[in-house]
Amino acid sequence: MKKVSALHNLNLEVEEGEIFGYVGPNGAGKTTTLKILTGLIYPTSGNAWILGRDIRDVAIKKDIGFLPEGPYFYDYLTAKEFLYFYGQLFGMRKREIEKKVGELLDLVELRHVKDIQLRRFSKGMLQRIGIAQALINDPKLLLLDEPMSGLDPIGRAKIKEIILQLKETGKTILFSSHILSDVEMLCDRVGILTQGRLIDVGSLDTLLGSGIKSIEIVTSHIAKDTLREIETVAEKVTLRDEKLVIVVNGEEDKDRVLGIINRNNGRLISLTPGRKTLEEYLVEKVNREVAL
Amino acid sequence: MKIRAIMINTFREAIRDKVLYSLLFFALLMIGGSILLGRLTIGENIKIIKDMGLASISIFGMLIAIFVGIGLVYKEIDKKTIYTVIAKPVHRYQFLLGKYLGLILTLLVEVAIMSFGLLLLVLSYEGHAELSILKAILLIFFELMTITAVAILFSSFSTPILSGLFTLAVYIVGHLSRDLLAFGAKSENAMIKYSTAFIYYSLPNLDNFNIKGKIVHQALVSWEYLSFAMLYGVLYISITLLLSMVIFQKRDFR
Numbered sequence: 001m002k003k004v005s006a007l008h009n010l011n012l013e014v015e016e017g018e019i020f021g022y023v024g025p026n027g028a029g030k031t032t033t034l035k036i037l038t039g040l041i042y043p044t045s046g047n048a049w050i051l052g053r054d055i056r057d058v059a060i061k062k063d064i065g066f067l068p069e070g071p072y073f074y075d076y077l078t079a080k081e082f083l084y085f086y087g088q089l090f091g092m093r094k095r096e097i098e099k100k101v102g103e104l105l106d107l108v109e110l111r112h113v114k115d116i117q118l119r120r121f122s123k124g125m126l127q128r129i130g131i132a133q134a135l136i137n138d139p140k141l142l143l144l145d146e147p148m149s150g151l152d153p154i155g156r157a158k159i160k161e162i163i164l165q166l167k168e169t170g171k172t173i174l175f176s177s178h179i180l181s182d183v184e185m186l187c188d189r190v191g192i193l194t195q196g197r198l199i200d201v202g203s204l205d206t207l208l209g210s211g212i213k214s215i216e217i218v219t220s221h222i223a224k225d226t227l228r229e230i231e232t233v234a235e236k237v238t239l240r241d242e243k244l245v246i247v248v249n250g251e252e253d254k255d256r257v258l259g260i261i262n263r264n265n266g267r268l269i270s271l272t273p274g275r276k277t278l279e280e281y282l283v284e285k286v287n288r289e290v291a292l
Numbered sequence: 293m294k295i296r297a298i299m300i301n302t303f304r305e306a307i308r309d310k311v312l313y314s315l316l317f318f319a320l321l322m323i324g325g326s327i328l329l330g331r332l333t334i335g336e337n338i339k340i341i342k343d344m345g346l347a348s349i350s351i352f353g354m355l356i357a358i359f360v361g362i363g364l365v366y367k368e369i370d371k372k373t374i375y376t377v378i379a380k381p382v383h384r385y386q387f388l389l390g391k392y393l394g395l396i397l398t399l400l401v402e403v404a405i406m407s408f409g410l411l412l413l414v415l416s417y418e419g420h421a422e423l424s425i426l427k428a429i430l431l432i433f434f435e436l437m438t439i440t441a442v443a444i445l446f447s448s449f450s451t452p453i454l455s456g457l458f459t460l461a462v463y464i465v466g467h468l469s470r471d472l473l474a475f476g477a478k479s480e481n482a483m484i485k486y487s488t489a490f491i492y493y494s495l496p497n498l499d500n501f502n503i504k505g506k507i508v509h510q511a512l513v514s515w516e517y518l519s520f521a522m523l524y525g526v527l528y529i530s531i532t533l534l535l536s537m538v539i540f541q542k543r544d545f546r
């Protein structure tokens with residue numbers, strides 16, 4: 001068997017109370033990182049600390065919640081038994097567990113199915129009960145591996161809602177994902193991992209640039225002459241539903257186009273600034289890294 | 293507390309599995325079937341019933357021990373259910389011990405049900421409950437605990453099929469190991485002498501637990517002998533489990 005080094009010199013810092021998105025292509029080492037942090041595999045060299053403590057200390061896990069990728073759980077247990085079991089693994093008292101299980105079933109909206117075996121749960125429900133088990137100990141740090149993968153839009157929306165709710169309660173959340181629109185919507189900061197190396201870390205604004213990439217202007221009632229004038233400035237002009245869609249680069253061009261429209265009594269319908277998406281950024285970055 | 297939680301969870305998994313009930317059903321069927329065989333022999337039918345009953349408990353117990361035992365750890369890794377457990381403040385040895393004890397609890401319940409069936413049968417034939425049978429069952433149970441520990445040891449580093457074959461081999465050789473030692477002692481060849489001695493001392497001597505024949509023929513089995521056999525079992529199980537824990541501690545769950 002060939003030994004593959006999955007991670008190299010990874011130095012990842014997550015700040016307290018933030019949602020950190022851990023992104024990168026398949027096989028980049030995202031899951032490996034989380035498995036090392038939770039003690040499922042051992043690093044060949046190096047150390048890892050969480051909340052200032054060495055991960056080899058089992059007691060550190062009292063402050064961590066972990067949801068592995070893909071829902072694989074004891075499917076012969078009912079939702080309530082399932083959460084109860086994990087409560088016991090933290091040495092919690094019976095009454096304490098019962099209270100917490102009730103709260104969590106409400107949070108993930110599964111109280112109505114608490115006495116049903118997990119084998120009868122849908123994927124979305126399993127993912128939610130998975131988040132609930134990760135929260136049984138009221139952890140400071142939550143590690144979620146692909147919490148939204150394989151879910152339908154409604155399931156994803158629910159998970160997002162739960163994650164935002166958790167952030168409000170002051171939890172630090174690190175989640176890996178390749179659904180980048182979700183990461184963009186939820187995360188304060190993002191780390192990009194490729195081929196086992198962390199190639200970029202920062203807030204979305206710093207990574208994607210607060211600068212606007214392009215602006216889309218939608219207008220109507222434009223005469224032919226005016227259109228010709230606009231075309232000299234704009235990047236792209238198209239007709240959509242009898243409206244004119246104009247794409248310009250930068251503020252200056254935007255002002256010039258708006259001036260032309262005004263002067264010729266055109267009607268402005270909408271103005272949308274577009275910035276580079278995380279997806280575009282990631283593809284660009286990873287391709288550059290691979291090319292090096 | 294944590295070990296207990298894992299034990300109960302393992303027990304729960306077993307009792308919610310239909311395979312176990314069919315095994316138990318067949319065991320009870322075989323114990324009951326001994327009546328028919330007993331009818332075929334003249335005068336000795338109670339011996340046949342006891343003999344077959346005890347053999348059924350032993351064989352079906354062994355089947356459960358091996359088949360559940362080899363999958364015990366493997367299934368958790370294969371189905372990735374172990375991920376969430378190891379990510380909690382649980383030491384790996386606690387996990388392994390919990391799994392082991394869960395299966396022992398399952399075996400205890402199974403053996404208790406089968407024993408109850410056998411005792412009931414004997415009672416209906418002889419008119420009084422024969423408690424010396426319990427001595428034989430006690431040692432059968434220790435044998436099952438030993439086999440389970442061996443199954444766990446193999447499954448802590450190997451696939452279920454290989455673990456099953458290894459454990460079955462240990463079971464068979466374990467019953468022959470005293471003969472092997474006697475054979476080796478007579479041999480002139482040093483190689484044979486040492487290798488048979490090695491097998492004898494490293495594999496469990498399962499004949500220590502076999503007093504079925506004596507009990508059926510109403511020979512006396514002393515408590516001293518029982519204590520020796522049980523102590524031997526506890527020692528062998530402890531060493532085997534310790535070894536499994538050392539191996540399990542080093543594993544990566546990919």
